[in-house]
Amino acid sequence: MNYPMIRYVLAWVLRVEGAIMALPCLIALVFHEQTGFAFLLCMLICLTIGFAGTARRPRETEIYTKDGMVAVSLAWLVLSLFGALPFVMTGEIPNYVDALFEIISGFTTTGASIVSDVEALSHATRFWRSFSHWIGGMGVLVFILMMFPVRSGSQMNLMKAESPGYNVSKFVPHVRDTAKILYRIYLVMTIVQILILLASGMYWFDALCITFGSAGTGGFGVLNDSCASYTPFQQVVTSVFMIAFGVNFSFYYLLTTRRARDAFRMEEVRAYLGIILAAIVIISFDTLRMYASAGECVRAALFQVASIITTTGYSTTNFDLWPSLSKEVLLLLMCIGACAGSTGGGLKVSRILIFLRAAKRGIRSYVHPHNVMKVRMDGEPVSEEQVGSVYIFLILYVFVFALSVLVVSVDGFSFGTNFSAVAATLNNIGPGLEVVGPMSNFSTYGYLSKAVLMFDMLAGRLELFPVLVMLNPDVWTKGANKGRKRARGRLRASRAAA
Numbered sequence: 001m002n003y004p005m006i007r008y009v010l011a012w013v014l015r016v017e018g019a020i021m022a023l024p025c026l027i028a029l030v031f032h033e034q035t036g037f038a039f040l041l042c043m044l045i046c047l048t049i050g051f052a053g054t055a056r057r058p059r060e061t062e063i064y065t066k067d068g069m070v071a072v073s074l075a076w077l078v079l080s081l082f083g084a085l086p087f088v089m090t091g092e093i094p095n096y097v098d099a100l101f102e103i104i105s106g107f108t109t110t111g112a113s114i115v116s117d118v119e120a121l122s123h124a125t126r127f128w129r130s131f132s133h134w135i136g137g138m139g140v141l142v143f144i145l146m147m148f149p150v151r152s153g154s155q156m157n158l159m160k161a162e163s164p165g166y167n168v169s170k171f172v173p174h175v176r177d178t179a180k181i182l183y184r185i186y187l188v189m190t191i192v193q194i195l196i197l198l199a200s201g202m203y204w205f206d207a208l209c210i211t212f213g214s215a216g217t218g219g220f221g222v223l224n225d226s227c228a229s230y231t232p233f234q235q236v237v238t239s240v241f242m243i244a245f246g247v248n249f250s251f252y253y254l255l256t257t258r259r260a261r262d263a264f265r266m267e268e269v270r271a272y273l274g275i276i277l278a279a280i281v282i283i284s285f286d287t288l289r290m291y292a293s294a295g296e297c298v299r300a301a302l303f304q305v306a307s308i309i310t311t312t313g314y315s316t317t318n319f320d321l322w323p324s325l326s327k328e329v330l331l332l333l334m335c336i337g338a339c340a341g342s343t344g345g346g347l348k349v350s351r352i353l354i355f356l357r358a359a360k361r362g363i364r365s366y367v368h369p370h371n372v373m374k375v376r377m378d379g380e381p382v383s384e385e386q387v388g389s390v391y392i393f394l395i396l397y398v399f400v401f402a403l404s405v406l407v408v409s410v411d412g413f414s415f416g417t418n419f420s421a422v423a424a425t426l427n428n429i430g431p432g433l434e435v436v437g438p439m440s441n442f443s444t445y446g447y448l449s450k451a452v453l454m455f456d457m458l459a460g461r462l463e464l465f466p467v468l469v470m471l472n473p474d475v476w477t478k479g480a481n482k483g484r485k486r487a488r489g490r491l492r493a494s495r496a497a498a
Contacts, residue, residue: 001475002067004058009071010078011053016140017079018046023131024086027205028124035122038089046082066475069466076458079140080104083132092125097447104454106132107140108461109343111219111313111430112421112453114443118224123205129220130209136461137216137245137343138186142179185252186343190215193241200234210314214241217344219313219430226315226438232299235316239299239306243276246310246338248350267378268350272309272339275349279305279333283326290322309333311345313430320437327433334423345428345460347397354382354390396464401426404456408449421445426456 021043028036063071080103087099098114105112106129115121121129190211197207209222210230223229227238247269254263264270283301284294291297300317307314308330319330337346357375364373374381404422409415413435420432421442431438442453459467469475 001070002058002060002063005061005063006067006071006074007053008058008061009063010075011050013050013075013079013140014046014082015050015054017082018043018050020131020135021046021086021128024124024128027127028122031123033122033124035086035090035092035124038086039124039128041089042082042085045085066469069469070475073458073462073466073470075140076107076462080107080458083107083128086128087125090122090125092121097450098443101442101450101454102129103132104457105425105430106130106218106220107136108428108457109133109136109216109218109311109345110425110428110457110460111213112425112436112457113220113430113441114450116441116443118221126220126222127205127209130212130218130222133216133218133220134190134212135216137218138182142182181253182249185249185256186215189241189244189252193237196237197234200231200237202230202234206230210238211241213314214238214312215245215343217242217245217310217312217338217342217428219307221314227303228316230316235299235303238314239303242306242310242312242314243273246306246342246344247272248339248341250341251339265378268339268353271353272349275333275336276305276309279309279329282329283322286323286326304330305333308429309336309344309346310338310342311427311429313424315431315438318437318439320433320439331420331423331433334420334427334429337427347394347427350377351390351393353377354387355394358387358390393464396468397426400456400459400464404452407452408445411444411446411449413444421453422456425453426460428457428460 021039024039025036025043028034028039080100083103083106084096084099087093087102088096093099093102093115101112101114104110111133118126193211193214194207197211198204202210206222209220210227213219213221219226221227227235230238248266251263251266251269254260254266280298280301283305284298287301288294288297291300303314303316304319306312311334319327322330335347336352337348338344340348340350354375354377361373361375365371375387376382401422404426405415405418408418408421411418413421417432417434417436420434421436424430424432424436431440434440435444436442442450445453455467
């Protein structure tokens with residue numbers, strides 16, 4: 001294990017976190033709020049530790065796959081541990097466990113909250129909650145990779161550990177340039193949504209925070225009713241952008257490089273849009289009698305489908321009151337999630353497609369046992385290693401899901417509440433059903449259940465493997481580290497010989 005390099009990565013994370021804490025300080029200054037001093041103190045703490053940790057660059061900067069997974073997992077944990085401090089220092093969330101739950105929910109773009117009265121929070125705190133979505137949406141380490149002084153192979157191992165999807169690839173030869181392209185697309189789309197919401201008459205503070213939540217597919221609102229108070233046009237705009245941020249960013253890269261034909265051939269994007277359309281139609285017919293007009297019904301269905309499948313978590317209506325069919329469709333969308341390579345959570349549409357095609361291949365092999373059949377995506381064969389990783393991911397997902405439901409059941413809530421709470425956190429959605437529905441929150445759960453749900457949020461955002469690798473005792477054993485040192489020695493010897 002390259003401990004010096006992992007410490008170096010964590011120190012860079014604190015430097016970035018300290019820098020972005022200047023924004024809530026500015027918001028506090030604009031609104032003349034005393035809470036800005038708490039953010040300023042936290043900013044100084046993060047910057048002091050961060051600059052001290054990066055004062056000397058490690059001699060060995062190589063980060064292998066295992067190191068990358070551990071570094072990313074610890075980075076998100078450190079980011080959250082320090083990011084929770086302003087909530088406690090301002091006294092707005094005095095309990096550190098609750099504050100940690102809130103900020104983990106923010107950085108992982110989950111949107112599950114323990115706050116009962118959002119509007120009672122200061123503007124600086126509400127901004128920090130929402131901005132944490134934007135930072136976590138694309139990933140703080142993807143941002144750091146734009147300026148990170150390590151080898152390209154190490155950069156790719158960090159990017160693979162943090163980026164969602166069964167397969168992470170570079171747009172261009174250099175990982176640093178890929179990170180720049182991703183953030184350029186992300187930033188442009190964010191600015192466009194802010195401008196449209198401002199043009200629609202939305203208050204500038206709300207426009208910023210709602211856009212941060214849409215872009216990061218988070219879900220922390222600045223009003224107690226989430227998005228119900230906004231105009232129909234503003235709700236439709238938010239719906240469209242939630243769907244847009246749930247699309248694989250490779251789609252936008254292909255569009256910007258004038259390869260529109262290749263972009264629209266992406267099967268995952270077409271399946272994603274098809275699922276959204278089918279869900280809207282089903283829910284619209286199922287809930288038609290509950291609304292004054294068909295237009296209002298379709299708008300509510302569009303917003304909630306967009307919010308749930310992209311794992312954003314905003315709401316304009318109490319969908320916990322919808323008929324069983326509609327709620328079951330939403331639960332299914334919670335698990336499916338958005339596209340790989342987007343800011344959304346869930347299993348990802350690409351994994352669902354690969355799993356279904358692999359299952360179809362397995363069934364056909366009984367009929368044609370001698371035929372060689374390949375699983376394909378976008379006309380290209382998917383390697384058996386990638387198919388196997390999808391199987392492993394699904395097995396781990398079901399195991400973590402079931403174990404989490406079992407543990408949180410100790411608080412005595414109904415199965416529907418516990419099941420939807422785990423689905424909402426493991427898939428980074430936010431609201432669930434019943435006790436944790438869109439008009440409620442997670443404050444009623446005990447400390448053990450909150451700890452499990454916090455683990456689920458982190459594991460869901462990092463897609464299980466990095467977190468589970470970090471928890472594997474073999475990663476920290478001396479034998480494994482000695483093997484790594486021998487491998488590094490051979491690598492240095494080969495470089496010297498070359």
